[in-house]
Amino acid sequence: MSKYSFETTVGEMLDTPETKALLEEICPQVLEHPLLEVGRTFKFVDALPYVQDMIDESTVEEFKKRLEAL
Secondary structure, three states: OOOOOOOOEHHHHHHOHHHHHHHHHHOHHHHHOOOOOHHHHOEHHHHHHHHOOOOOHHHHHHHHHHHHHO
């Protein structure tokens, strides 16, 4: 089982250097979302609807694959 998944909270992803670096690489625009800090307690999967206009499905799938490989 992977250490990280879409069940990981946004806050944990932001606070963990390797997952934050992955966000910065694959979908940096998400880090500019105005409600990012408010969403820290959300599981990543629950936050996806709030950023669906910022990232496309292929980016989401690439992020998921690389996240689960960590």
